Amino acid sequence: xxxxxxxxxxxxxxxxxxxxxxxxxxxxxxxxxxxxxxxxxxxxxxxxxxxxxxxxxxxxxxxxxxxxxxxxxxxxxxxxxxxxxxxxxxxxxxxxxxxxxxxxxxxxxxxxxxxxxxxxxxxxxxxxxxxxxxxxxxxxxxxxxxxxxxxxxxxxxxxxxxxxxxxxxxxxxxxxxxxxxxxxxxxxxxxxxxxxxxxxxxxxxxxxxxxxxxxxxxxxxxxxxxxxxxxxxxxxxxxxxxxxxxxxxxxxxxxxxxxxxxxxxxxxxxxxxxxxxxxxxxxxxxxxxxxxxxxxxxxxxxxxxxxxxxxxxxxxxxxxxxxxxxxx
Numbered sequence: 288x289x290x291x292x293x294x295x296x297x298x299x300x301x302x303x304x305x306x307x308x309x310x311x312x313x314x315x316x317x318x319x320x321x322x323x324x325x326x327x328x329x330x331x332x333x334x335x336x337x338x339x340x341x342x343x344x345x346x347x348x349x350x351x352x353x354x355x356x357x358x359x360x361x362x363x364x365x366x367x368x369x370x371x372x373x374x375x376x377x378x379x380x381x382x383x384x385x386x387x388x389x390x391x392x393x394x395x396x397x398x399x400x401x402x403x404x405x406x407x408x409x410x411x412x413x414x415x416x417x418x419x420x421x422x423x424x425x426x427x428x429x430x431x432x433x434x435x436x437x438x439x440x441x442x443x444x445x446x447x448x449x450x451x452x453x454x455x456x457x458x459x460x461x462x463x464x465x466x467x468x469x470x471x472x473x474x475x476x477x478x479x480x481x482x483x484x485x486x487x488x489x490x491x492x493x494x495x496x497x498x499x500x501x502x503x504x505x506x507x508x509x510x511x512x513x514x515x516x517x518x519x520x521x522x523x524x525x526x527x528x529x530x531x532x533x534x535x536x537x538x539x540x541x542x543x544x545x546x547x548x549x550x551x552x553x554x555x556x557x558x559x560x561x562x563x564x565x566x567x568x569x570x571x572x573x574x575x576x577x578x579x580x581x582x583x584x585x586x587x588x589x590x591x592x593x594x595x596x597x598x599x600x601x602x603x604x605x606x607x608x609x610x611x612x613x614x615x
Contacts, residue, residue: 380415381544387412388547391561395433402435406556409541409549416542418508422493424543425510429562430571431458439550439558443536444472445485445517452477457575459568462491468512473575474520482576483520489513493540510538510550 390408394400434440440458441449448455454475461469468491474483495508513535517525525531541549541556545564552558565571
């Protein structure tokens with residue numbers, strides 16, 4: 288009799304608890320939570336859908352709902368809404384970036400630059416760039432527009448611009464999709480000499496952190512230039528086999544889009560470089576290099592004057608007195 292009594296008691300208790308749970312679920316479904324269809328996210332590797340629920344009191348929960356309970360039309364609609372939200376976020380992010388770029392270039396083109404404003408704008412625009420965008424946008428030709436001091440140019444370039452009587456007029460970088468990189472610097476030499484071009488060649492690679500960080504650029508994400516060849520202003524080629532010291536430069540890409548790339552070297556923003564995409568690289572380099580005036584009317588680009596050859600040719604002329612032969 289005791290066992291029968293316990294069995295009946297257990298059945299009554301289980302039915303009572305089941306009714307209470309059912310009543311609670313009904314109350315929550317009718318008054319406690321609001322379903323947000325736009326918050327549905329689809330897992331690419333599973334057959335489930337995460338349905339976000341937000342209570343009227345502000346609490347947020349999530350339940351997993353099988354895709355088999357949604358029609359194809361519903362799934363397509365939800366995916367379309369997700370794409371639209373992503374596009375809207377991208378547009379808003381680009382508008383913020385454009386405003387900061389305008390601020391940066393206004394200061395760059397101003398007669399009296401406020402470098403603090405440039406630094407602050409670069410610091411803000413870094414948050415609007417993603418590492419996926421960087422790797423895809425780097426390939427192409429770029430022209431240096433602004434640098435806050437000379438040291439970053441010498442570190443990325445050949446360093447020959449530091450020689451006495453030499454200054455860098457302009458600098459260009461070319462990153463090919465194949466992974467090759469070329470850095471060209473146009474230098475001015477004091478005296479009656481044409482401008483010269485120094486060139487570094489090597490490879491480039493964009494190395495990202497392995498932590499899976501996607502939004503924003505991590506401090507461990509680096510654009511690496513590795514140089515293995517130098518062609519100086521005399522067109523002399525020096526490789527690792529002939530004495531060139533192979534070296535690499537770690538670069539922080541703070542921001543990049545189809546038109547502008549902002550870099551820094553080292554920690555923080557002590558060294559800043561702003562580049563603009565160049566569509567006519569050969570033409571721009573040709574303008575900076577003094578051309579042989581006797582070949583201006585000849586079709587095609589004239590070869591740049593070699594300063595060493597030009598001096599030798601001047602010394603060979605015997606029909607005119609040399610400056611040091613004034614006594615003859």
